[in-house]
Amino acid sequence: MERNISLVSLLCFIIFNGCLVLEADAVKSQRSEKLKLIHRHSPELGHNPETTLGPPKNSEERLKQLVQSDKARLHAIKRRLGVVGKANDRVEFPFRSAADLGFGQYFVSLRMGTPAHTFTLLVDTGSCLTWLKCRYTCIDCSAAWYGRRFFSANESSSFKSIPCSSQECKTMDKASTLPNCPHPNAPCYYDYSYLDGLNVAGSYFNETVKFRFSNGRKKGLEMTMGCTDGLNNPKRFQEVDGILALGLDPLSFAVKAAHEFGGKFSFCLDNHWIVKSESSYLVFGKEDQVPNMQFTDLLTEESKMTSLYPIKVTGISINGTMLDIPSYVWDMTDKGAGGMIVDSGTTVTHLVEQAFDKVIAAFEPSLSMYNKTKGNLDYCFNAPPAEIFDESIIPRVAIHFEGGAKLEPAVDGYIFDDSKGVKCLGFVRVAWPEMNIMGNLLMQNHLWEFDLANKKVGFAPSKCMLD
Structure with missing residues (x-):
């Protein structure tokens, strides 16, 4: 979905704007850093039967949840781009999907604070504020939160509130940072509103996040994120603890971490439809040599208006035959029309009508033996x-x-079971002028590398297994 104040799309239910900062003197290891990507069906996420985000009862409910979560991501994010990169470090975080919660996105487990605690965060390539459900300045937080946990700022010795009078506060997102500063040491507050009615409020802070290098060594790095102590629809976050932002923005987690660890990050999206306990990694730094990796340019110069990842499509083919889609459909304008975004936060691929209609027409002869019907x-x-x-x-x-x-x-990236006896093509038709969005189901079973230093996106088939 998009923010009212800056037309920002939303991951699963939301996209958040903000910034996350790594200290300039971060460790310079020759390894990379990983975060474990958590599968949507993973039992690691658990399930509270009292919540509303439980596992879908059937394929129809499941696909309906995914489609509903995508509706908020139909527009381009209108924010500036800016990326730098250096060094050859590599760090890794476990990464998994969590469809059993009704989310169409992927998750990481992040350890932060002193003493450290583990939090489950949605991974969002379309935003730049990392935030957690948090108790700090609110008077009565107990009534505000639902779920398994929240970050208790006052219990962490490494927690550092950012004063509203500080230069750091002045560099935060001006559209959402509140101007009120009752006294110099008061927190630097933010207030975000989204087109779906969601509102997130809290204060910025610095905290130590625990990184694990691929050689087993651990290191704590100080980062800036949001302590969200106000949320107008907390039931949406009963099962997860916040957002890990990977947007293409100078102050996002991805850009800052990649800057420290080789100028790139990567992740592998395993099969959404298969329940398994194995995980893959969100990697910051150089990935191991991958065969058959293909690259295309990030259009950072052509588009200054999105914190997502724009790439240039030249066409779509069906059974080897290129479809007659007007070339302007793939040209991104400065007003957000056309072009394509690679977006792990969107589930189903969205195509503007000129492309969608051609794709459907190419499918229909092969599907003529089946009757069309209504679905999600x-x-x-x-x-x-x-x-x-x-x-x-x-x-x-x-x-x-x-x-x-x-x-x-793979076929299961664009043919979905909707309900008993009903299948759907995994494309959503959007009106022109809109932007085409490649969703994560089309991206699954591939390793994706975002080379920010060289402004390229690469991909290669992968089974997404842990080392």
């Missing part, structure tokens, strides 16, 4: 059960990028 997506059809459904009749899609790179997703 724009094109659904009656189909036999999975065990007898002939997947070989489904046309193969390829997305072609500038420079010759070509993404060939």
Whole structure:
């Protein structure tokens, strides 16, 4: 969804703006840093039967939840871009999906504070403020929060509030940083509003985040994030603790961490539809040598208006035949029309009508044996059960990028079970002028590398298994 104040799209239910800062004297290891990516079906996330975000009861409810969570991400994020990178360090964080909670995104487990505690954060490539549910300045926080945990600022010896009179406060997002400063040592407050009605409020702070290097060594780095002690719809976050922001913005976690660890980060999106306990990693720094990695340029110069990741598409082919889609559909304008965004926070791929209609027309001859029907997506059809459904009749899609790179997703990246006897094509039709958005289901089963120093995005097929 987008923020009212800056047209920002939303991860799952929300996208948050803000900034996260790494200390300039951060450790210079020759290793990288990983965060574990948590699968949406992972039992690690647990489930509170009293909450409203429990696992979908069936495939229809599941797809409906994913589609609803995508509706807020139909517009471009209108924010400036700016990226630098250096060094050859590498750090890793475990990374998993969590569809059992009804989210269409991925998660990391992050340890922070002194003593350190673990928090589960949504991974968002479309925002720049990392924040947690937090108790600090609120008078009665107990009534405000639902869920398993929150960050208790007063119990951490490394917590540092950012005063409203400080220069650091003045560098925060001006559209959302509140001007009130009752006394010099009062916290630097923010207040974010989103088009879906969600409102997030709190204060900025610095805190130590625990990084684990790939050689096993650990290091604490001080970062700036948001202590959210006010949320107008806390039930949305009963199962998760906040947001880890990876937006293409100079002050985001991704840009700052990549700056310290080799100018790049990467992650592998495992199969959304398969429940498994294995994880992959969100990696900051140089990834191990990956065969068949293809690259295309990030359009940071062409678009100064988004904190997401714009790339140049040259076309879409079906069974090897390029579709007759007008070239202007893939040209990003300074007003947010056209172009394509790679967005891990969107689940289903969104195509403007000129592209969507051509794709559907190319599919229809192969699906003519099935009757069209209503479903959660724009094109659904009656189909036999999975065990007898002939997947070989489904046309193969390829997305072609500038420079010759070509993404060939698996069929389950664009054919979804909607309900019993109903399947849908995994594309959403949006009106022109809008922006095309590549969702994470089309990206799954691939390793994605965001080379910020060289302004490139790379991808390669991968099983997304841990080392």
